[in-house]
Amino acid sequence: MARAKKIPSTTVSRLSVYVRALQKLRNEAVVTTSSEKLAEQVGLTAAQIRKDLAYFGQFGVPGRGYYVENLHNELAMILGINRRWEVALAGVGHLGYALLAYNGFKKQGFDVVVAFDKDPAKIGQTWEGVKIYDIAEARHVLPECGAEIGIIAVPAASAQEACDALVAGGLKSILSFAPGRIIVPPDVTVKRVELAMELEWLSYYATNIGERG
């Protein structure tokens, strides 16, 4: 359990990729696989996969490969997804509603259990089985409902304010869809998803053809 080395953030991201590939194999009733086969499946190199796994221990059988179910369970435990996570949503607008209505997260163990907004027309309602509270109540509501992860889907101008409310409620992990930096205490982790930046990335490679591929 006591891991010496610092784990690269890219390795953590790839762990998710491996988990998904293993889920697929498990669904297909495949019992064993190898770093080589996995590499082909996910589009990476075998060495990369073995190196990533080596940060966390030894999961394979030389001459045989990996037992799909076993490796899946190990990686799920490492990622902390061998459990259910309760998620709080701030901002039930267009994007927020799409997230609420999406059942793909629940399938992966992420369950939106409470929502917050600022709009009086929405506060008090229940959408998709999730009750919407006033964001000002977050600091009181959150500690009671057990949510540990927050999602911010409010306009950029309100993002800092909404984030502060979630942090005041005790959340330490936040996924934000709002463009722009959010300031949080050092013990809070924020992951941003900036869709405009993804489009700009595509724009770059579309404009400068031949730099990739």
Add this chain to the structure above:
Amino acid sequence: MARAKKIPSTTVSRLSVYVRALQKLRNEAVVTTSSEKLAEQVGLTAAQIRKDLAYFGQFGVPGRGYYVENLHNELAMILGINRRWEVALAGVGHLGYALLAYNGFKKQGFDVVVAFDKDPAKIGQTWEGVKIYDIAEARHVLPECGAEIGIIAVPAASAQEACDALVAGGLKSILSFAPGRIIVPPDVTVKRVELAMELEWLSYYATNIGERG
């Protein structure tokens, strides 16, 4: 124009960050800035910024710094966002509708001009001023409407099929929200946004406290 070195993908992503920071400064009527000030603004090091810019040329004035407007224009040109991009949307479900209704992209020059779906109840309708066509018509509709970037917001099981349709319509740049790999010809660039993976990333750091921060 003829750049010798290969540009790191991370540099391209940071270019977007710089552009946003410069936009902000321009709105505040700031005329000049420096790598040092920019670094503080975006949370990077000054050396990193100068290095990134150096891939593309010389934009600064020693002893003075950078002219905000000038640098913004240069970076916008490099990223290819000094123009309007027409975007095609495949899948007008919960997420697709949120994207359609979002005006933030248009502000950055990305304009959804056409949508595709498979659901007969949606085909033929016009939502948010955007007409929804049968995805099967994509190969005929796309060449006429000028869209160059595609966004995939269909269920994972249909993602490959929808992508094939967009590619058949001539698109070479695609942003996909569907989980899982999509196979495309080598001249097509796909950027995936996997929200479940972002949540798993948060789960990891929430589970293994103290590995970051």
Add this chain to the structure above:
DNA sequence: GGGAATATGTGAAAAAGTTATCAAATAACC
């Protein structure tokens, strides 16, 4: 049980990316 085949885990090499350093260039000031 032994030998061939296979695929891991790991240390070393290579590549990529980031940070530090500094000479050269420019501006501001007197």
Add this chain to the structure above:
DNA sequence: GGTTATTTGATAACTTTTTCACATATTCCC
């Protein structure tokens, strides 16, 4: 106009990440 203070751009040093290569462990099969 010359001196000083800045800040760039480039190079060098360093760090991180990826790839390579192979000894080692295990299975499979005869």
